[in-house]
Amino acid sequence: MTAYTKNTLIPSRSENTNSNKMRYLLVWSLCAFLFGRAAAIELTDMFGEIQSPNFPDSYPSDSEVTWNISVPDGFRIKLYFMHFDLESSYLCEYDYVKVEAEDQVLATFCGRETTDTEQAPGQQVVLSPGPYMGLTFRSDFSNEERFTGFDAHYTAVDVDECLEKSDEELACDHNCHNYIGGYYCSCRFGYILHSDNRTCKVECSSNLFTQRSGVITSADFPSPYPKSSDCLYRIELEEGFLISLQFQDSFDIEDHPEVSCPYDYIKIKAGRKEFGPFCGEKSPGRLETQSNSIQILFHSDSSGENRGWKLSYMAIGNPCPLVQPPINGKIEPSQAKYTFKDQVVVSCNTGYNVLKDNVESDSFQIECLKDGTWSNKIPICKIADCKAPVELEHGSVTFATRNNLTTYRSGIRYSCQRPYYQMAPNITGTYTCDAKGVWKSEELGTKLPSCRPVCGQPVRPLPGIIKRIIGGRNAEPGFFPWQALIVVEDTSRVPNDKWFGSGALLSDSWVLTAAHVLRSQRRDNTIIPVSKEHVTVYLGLHDVRNKKDAVNRTVEEIILHGGFDIQNYNHDIALVKLKEKVTLNAYVMPVCLPQFEHELEGPHPNTLGLVAGWGISNPNITVDEIISSGMRTLSDILQYVKLPVVLHAECKTSYESRSGNYSVTENMFCAGYYEGGKDTCLGDSGGAFVIQDPGTQRWVAQGLVSWGGPEECGSKQVYGVYTKVSNYVDWVEEKMGSSHRWKFLDPELKR
Structure with a gap:
């Protein structure tokens, strides 16, 4: 074969x-x-x-x-x-x-x-x-x-093993890949291949849950769970919590009819206690673990197609006593039961603040502790207190409630010392204590008004300007409350080392005057101010024989206009800042500066204005002589005179016709009578030429006494020359600072 x-x-x-x-x-x-x-x-x-x-x-x-x-x-x-x-x-x-x-x-x-x-x-x-x-x-x-x-x-x-594998033990769990002579297996994302090179498992041994409640499931639930896996889920909470588990009814873990859970199972360890193993289709239901730390172990072998399990867990802590909200307060959240870690926020009704340990706050939080007590006592609610209101300088506060209460919804009203000060801006001055403990007004919010000097409104009204006053007239006390006497003692001035001038009060700390009054006159023509230490300003002076009525101030700063020309007295204007503010009264009040368009145009011809002064004829007088009753003046009592504004061209022609180099610039105007008269000489250098505004009835400083001709004062067709103040309003505001602007301009009016 x-x-x-x-x-x-x-x-x-x-x-x-x-x-x-x-x-x-x-x-x-x-x-x-x-x-x-x-x-x-x-x-x-x-x-x-x-x-x-x-x-x-x-x-x-x-x-x-x-x-x-x-x-x-x-x-x-x-x-x-x-x-x-x-x-x-x-x-x-x-x-x-x-x-x-x-x-x-x-x-x-x-x-x-x-x-x-x-x-x-x-x-x-x-x-x-x-x-x-x-x-x-x-x-x-x-x-x-x-x-x-x-x-x-x-x-x-x-x-092709991937198509012909009939033996489950040899088939791929997820993905099968055939090649000539063999095959190999692979897993879906999130899985790893088991050592048997066939089944797919998950890495699930590091699942830690620290929240007070949550849900845990087998991997891929409700799809079949992975094979050949050992999953560990840990729930770790603070001591004081007790964890309870509730399995859903849909429970499917591979089991055996005769042997208890030989294949797949779930076990729970809670301290020394152990629950399970559980498998089959009957849910374990609710489990009270009586522990704050548990381990859930889930084991699966290499076979089976069961759907797995799902559970929810909840932690319950020791209960704390019910809390009651404070009077005028509330607690959130309001619950029928509070347990460990529950928090309560205590807050107060509108207008009240939480008070704890003498510290006020919007809210206060307390927490239920693991021993069943609260972390702190319930604080009280204290009504918001705005406390004593800030005082206004030159103003007062009136309480709207009895006993001068300053608590929530209490009211106050600010007012200024009339008639010398007025409120700026012009508001009611009413403030109410709000819920935050802050005084607040509808107009300004939390900002405060200020009491600013009233200008150009003497307590004793000046007589109306109707006709000429021959030879001047005695001023009543308070007629010219802005009138200032400026006394200078300057040993550097040659030849006269002591002299005086006048000025006009603009605010409680600034005086307006002529630059030539405060220029230090040396042998050269340099323009520098006298030393401020050599200047004294007198306010409220009426009778030079009674100096006790006067207020005297030393000087903090002297500002001469940078363009002042000693040759023609152009820009003859200066400012004096007082070292100490003056308190306004019936005899000390500021004059107004030009503010409205018709005022800023300067004085119109034939308009009558007032000039006040003591008519001191000898400029070389000692300070003692000025203040004593023996000083040589035309009058011991402050005098004033009414003078008409002269047409600029007429004044200019009058001076140009004289011998000498006289120049009446656009920064000057003239006033006086054609026929002359002694009353023209009453004004003191630097004093204000004031005109009453017909609309507001305020007296406005339109001029400063500056210079005159060489002839004897009062001669025919000899006019007094005045610095035109309306040309220098911006300069004055700039030097005094924007914060002082409305101290001499009426705060109720805008230019």
């Missing part, structure tokens, strides 16, 4: 393949014949050819040969016949070819054609389930018809 495989026929690629084939056939046939009934041939090539003994001649009688075919794992064997001619018999009792694999008969063939009782292979292909196949040929004691046997071929074919 001989047999062979296909690869034994192809030892090389030489051209004598046919002769080689014949030699191999003879060898395999001889070997098969010698082996006889006990022959068994091992075939391990990936393909081959198997022939019956003596093929293509008739096969011998009483013969049995077995070919054992094996290929590598991952392949199966395909067998098919190119020729088949065996003796026919009922159910292949005589001669047959039997194909076996893994202890099962895959096919038994005999005869030439398939009948009801016998089967011939024909075009049929036989596939082994695995990498092994056995083929046995058997003939009985006779072969009288000389049947020729069979010619079969086999080949190894790749197994």
